[in-house]
Amino acid sequence: MDYKNSGVDIEAGYRSVELMKEHVKSTMRPEVIGGLGGFSGAFSLAAVKGMDEPVLLSGTDGVGTKIKLAFLLDRHDTIGIDCVAMCVNDVACAGGEPLFFLDYIACGKNYPEKTASIVSGVAEGCRQAGCALIGGETAEHPGLMPEEEYDLAGFAVGLVDKKDIITGEDLKAGDVLIGLASSGVHSNGFSLVRKVFRMTEQSLRTYIDELGTTLGDALLTPTRIYVKALKSIKEANVRVLACSHITGGGFYENIPRMLPEGKHARIEKDSYPVPPIFAMLAREGNIEEHVMYNTYNMGLGMVLAVAPEDAEAAVAAARAAGDTPYVVGTVTDGEKGVTLC
Numbered sequence: 001m002d003y004k005n006s007g008v009d010i011e012a013g014y015r016s017v018e019l020m021k022e023h024v025k026s027t028m029r030p031e032v033i034g035g036l037g038g039f040s041g042a043f044s045l046a047a048v049k050g051m052d053e054p055v056l057l058s059g060t061d062g063v064g065t066k067i068k069l070a071f072l073l074d075r076h077d078t079i080g081i082d083c084v085a086m087c088v089n090d091v092a093c094a095g096g097e098p099l100f101f102l103d104y105i106a107c108g109k110n111y112p113e114k115t116a117s118i119v120s121g122v123a124e125g126c127r128q129a130g131c132a133l134i135g136g137e138t139a140e141h142p143g144l145m146p147e148e149e150y151d152l153a154g155f156a157v158g159l160v161d162k163k164d165i166i167t168g169e170d171l172k173a174g175d176v177l178i179g180l181a182s183s184g185v186h187s188n189g190f191s192l193v194r195k196v197f198r199m200t201e202q203s204l205r206t207y208i209d210e211l212g213t214t215l216g217d218a219l220l221t222p223t224r225i226y227v228k229a230l231k232s233i234k235e236a237n238v239r240v241l242a243c244s245h246i247t248g249g250g251f252y253e254n255i256p257r258m259l260p261e262g263k264h265a266r267i268e269k270d271s272y273p274v275p276p277i278f279a280m281l282a283r284e285g286n287i288e289e290h291v292m293y294n295t296y297n298m299g300l301g302m303v304l305a306v307a308p309e310d311a312e313a314a315v316a317a318a319r320a321a322g323d324t325p326y327v328v329g330t331v332t333d334g335e336k337g338v339t340l341c
Helices: 011-025 046-052 064-075 079-092 112-129 188-196 217-219 227-233 248-257 276-285 289-293 310-319
Strands: 054-062 097-107 132-142 149-159 176-183 242-245 263-267 300-306 323-331 337-340
Touching: 011 112, 011 149, 046 263, 054 079, 054 263, 064 079, 064 097, 064 149, 064 217, 079 097, 079 227, 079 242, 079 300, 079 337, 097 112, 097 227, 112 132, 132 289, 149 289, 149 310, 176 248, 176 263, 188 276, 217 263, 227 300, 227 310, 248 289, 248 337, 276 289, 300 310, 300 337
Parallel strands: 097 132, 263 337
Antiparallel strands: 054 149, 097 149, 176 300, 176 323, 242 300, 263 323
């Protein structure tokens, strides 16, 4: 009897590490100290010397039940982008620069090529966010998880000067709300998605004219990463007064989180195009509009507030970074919350 007979293949673990090394190397930043394979990841904080009051920011998340679609389609190279996005977008909307990332993969059985494919997506997400993938763990759980399944979580650490933290405390009536287009459903609400659509390989591979792609491709489209857009806006000398990452809870839960007491957000629903996947989801599931906006991003993955005189520059900077921005509403005086009109 040995460890392999109990269900844990150490050799497969070694093989996974070898296959993922090139992906990990592609994310390195100058601040990373040492090579791969250590017991911890080391990252220089020399950059804090130029800050008045450096603050570390952190975020952790997974991709929820969206991962079930990856199982069904046997496609594992994009789900890692989702994992990175969910973490680094939270860091970015507080005004921080993501510095490094760590991933955790729990699986029923370690298939080295599959694991490497997952990590390739994590590395791609890190490259998009400009952060280093400095560590991770792949844990085999025989008897606890089915052999073909896995779960993925991540952890991001970022840095910001305290004076640059986005708090929302200086919001005023008349400030402009700018929405950054999402890439689709992102990584929230998939328990409902899986109830509405038939989750079979055949249905997911079916081309849908309304979507211009297959249902599976539309749903597996990776979460948009907004780090570069927010950095571009900052470099344009625009102060972001408040910012919200539109994740689980949609508009009604997330937008109030960026508002101080006494300020209200008004968003015009027709100020930007809602991706067709949401119309299809609402129709096929007979889902009320309020529930849709209370569950999904409805086409805006990030909403930020700027002073009216900065709106044009903010839009231009976000567009220069490759994002699609829209002026979607304004801040008013009133009870903390959001109105869609």
